[in-house]
Amino acid sequence: MKRTEDAGELREIARRIRIEILKMIHTAGSGHPGGSLSAVEILVSLYFSKMNHSTKYAKRDERDKFVLSKGHAAPVLYATLAECGYFSKSELASLRQMDSMLSGHPYAPSTPGVEITTGSLGQGLSQANGLALANRLNGYGSYVYCLLGDGETQEGQVWEAAMTAAHYKLGSLIAFLDNNDLQIDGFVKDVMGIEPIGEKWKAFGWHVQEIDGHDFGQILQAIENAKMVKDQPSMVWCHTVKGKGVSFMERLAKWHGTAPNADELKKALAELGAGGNG
Amino acid sequence: MLSLRDFYGKTLAELGRKNKDIVAMDCDLSGSTRTSVFAKEFPERFFNMGVAEQDMMGTAAGFAAGGKIPFASTFAIFATGRAWEQVRQSIGYPHANVKIVASHGGITVGPDGPSHQAGEDIALMRAIPGMTVIVPADAHETAAAIRAAAEYDGPVYIRLPRDKFPVIYDEKKTLTIGKSTELRKGTDVTFITCGLMTHVALLAADEMGKNGLSARVIDMATVKPLDSDAVIAAARETGAIVTAEEHTTIGGLGDAVSEVTSGHFPVPVIRVGMPDTYFSSGSPEELVEACGLTPRGLADAAMRAMGMKKTASGK
Known part of the structure; x- marks a missing residue:
């Protein structure tokens, strides 16, 4: 699998992944497009540029690992893993179906490349801490990456885990906050405000960087910066757009958990330059 | 009369000497649960998680995914009640190799009162698919249960009391999961x-x-x-x-x-x-x-x- 830091190449991969996300959710008839689309650049930066991983040594102990704590964004993870070659893209059409390897939320035992089972919000960061602590005991220099949603930070366990990561000085843990400002019931600020979110992570002992979560240059640089921090966990606070890349889905809570119908899919794919056949 | 908790602590430390992948975790009750015995001998493999049972269960699942064999301990009511959904989602569902060893089960917790008397923990753990649930009868069966749990690949809940219990078995007691x-x-x-x-x-x-x-x-x-x-x-x-x-x-x-x-x-x-x-x-x-x-x-x-x-x- 090719690694690149070229923003043009990464943008092309992101475009293909967005197309797969929309197609698979449409085929499934349910799923979460909004929060999948907001996280595409973050996952592409990890899997196609920064993470030490490979389908050839998918079980090698020293690999870097990624934890999708906001498990409802499973489509972006599945599309990314398929693009990497962990399994065939033809599997994506089986999302959410009976006996599929692609459960509605990530289930590690069934899906190649999925490291940790998630879906119930607030539980991924604790598991990422456990992975990072196990790596430390084994003397591995590998990194653990974790993606959290902004609405997810309303869960108390997130802050228990935030304390743990700082207490154990987990410099090998690099987390991302997909701050797309929306959750199912509406704007995060209206449902249960989380601000000042950057200050909160700082107060919990984390190294915090605030970036545009759709700008590859900023994401790649933030990961490099985070790797330089050895005695603190890092939070890359990413401002993102829910539904990013599909004009009629952007910044709308209704696209948190709604599948596009045939017409909507056609329109979305056209915007992404997928052509009539997708 | 022998303390089941004491035999847990002692047996865990024994296992720790043989298997470097065993780690112990606790939520600020290591003296009570006896993970302190392991902690004293293997400080680098003991993780106090503070008063945060949900995070302990999640972190334990992460340890297991990283190839470790975590023994996570606290009082029965908190291990099974406070953190039930973490045990179900992060441990039970992926069949994570986590051993939850809880002390202070049952009514014999006594003077602490109903807030600490776990009378529902067996039901809560038994309801989780794939969970093994063991309630030893004495100190020697406790040691046998801890050894059996360490050998077994998957989630286990072991319930221990606060009190000392009369001795039924001797140190040769073994336990096969699923056999009475x-x-x-x-x-x-x-x-x-x-x-x-x-x-x-x-x-x-x-x-x-x-x-x-x-x-x-x-x-x-x-x-x-x-x-x-x-x-x-x-x-x-x-x-x-x-x-x-x-x-x-x-x-x-x-x-x-x-x-x-x-x-x-x-x-x-x-x-x-x-x-x-x-x-x-x-x-x-x-x-x-x-x-x-x-x-x-x-x-x-x-x-x-x-x-x-x-x-x-x-x-």
């Missing part, structure tokens, strides 16, 4: 028990023997997966069963046994346990007496069960 131990042969009625009630049932069986009644006693330390063969044999051969546990009669050992008999060989099953209520502070002895978790209480239940047997058979 027949401690007394008998033909008139069977006691199926776990934890402290195993000793109490032995006393009850002895008393009944003086009156010419023959009571079988089965130590069902593995509540899940249940030794169904032993339950069905007891139903078939003795025709009446009394279950006894230091847990409410909702969802624990009594229900597990009833589920087997009702589907395979229906006989009277009387379930002795804590009532469906919040009790009060008190000494363990007072509380056990008030719940009827005594040799007298078990013998009375056995007489009732045998009486129902006659009614059921139309005599």
Whole structure:
């Protein structure tokens, strides 16, 4: 699998992944497009540029690992893993179906490349801490990456885990906050405000960087910066757009958990330059 | 009388010497649960998680995914109640190799009161698919359970008490997950028990023997997966069963046994346990007496069960 830091190449991969996300959710008839689309650049930066991983040594102990704590964004993870070659893209059409390897939320035992089972919000960061602590005991220099949603930070366990990561000085843990400002019931600020979110992570002992979560240059640089921090966990606070890349889905809570119908899919794919056949 | 908690701490440290992948975790109760014994010998492999049970269970799952064998300990009510959904999602669902060893189970927690008396923990853990649930009867069976859990690849819940229990076995005791131990042969009625009630049932069986009644006693330390063969044999051969546990009669050992008999060989099953209520502070002895978790209480239940047997058979 090719690694690149070229923003043009990464943008092309992101475009293909967005197309797969929309197609698979449409085929499934349910799923979460909004929060999948907001996280595409973050996952592409990890899997196609920064993470030490490979389908050839998918079980090698020293690999870097990624934890999708906001498990409802499973489509972006599945599309990314398929693009990497962990399994065939033809599997994506089986999302959410009976006996599929692609459960509605990530289930590690069934899906190649999925490291940790998630879906119930607030539980991924604790598991990422456990992975990072196990790596430390084994003397591995590998990194653990974790993606959290902004609405997810309303869960108390997130802050228990935030304390743990700082207490154990987990410099090998690099987390991302997909701050797309929306959750199912509406704007995060209206449902249960989380601000000042950057200050909160700082107060919990984390190294915090605030970036545009759709700008590859900023994401790649933030990961490099985070790797330089050895005695603190890092939070890359990413401002993102829910539904990013599909004009009629952007910044709308209704696209948190709604599948596009045939017409909507056609329109979305056209915007992404997928052509009539997708 | 020996402390089950002490044997947990000692056995965990022994295992830690042999297997470097074993780690211990606690939520600010390491002195009480005895993970402190492991912590003292292996400080680099002990992780105090603070008063944060949900995070401990999640972190334990992460350790397991990283190839470690975490033993996560706190009081039974917090391990199973406070963190139930973390245990279900992060540990049970992916069948993570996490061992939850909880102390202070049951009514014998005593003076701390109902806030700390776990009477629902066995039911809560038993309801999770794929979870193994073990309730040892004494200190030696505790050591055997800890060793069996370390050998087994998957999630295990082991429930220990605060109090010392009378000794039933010796240090040669072994435990096979899913297999019960027949401690007394008998033909008139069977006691199926776990934890402290195993000793109490032995006393009850002895008393009944003086009156010419023959009571079988089965130590069902593995509540899940249940030794169904032993339950069905007891139903078939003795025709009446009394279950006894230091847990409410909702969802624990009594229900597990009833589920087997009702589907395979229906006989009277009387379930002795804590009532469906919040009790009060008190000494363990007072509380056990008030719940009827005594040799007298078990013998009375056995007489009732045998009486129902006659009614059921139309005599």
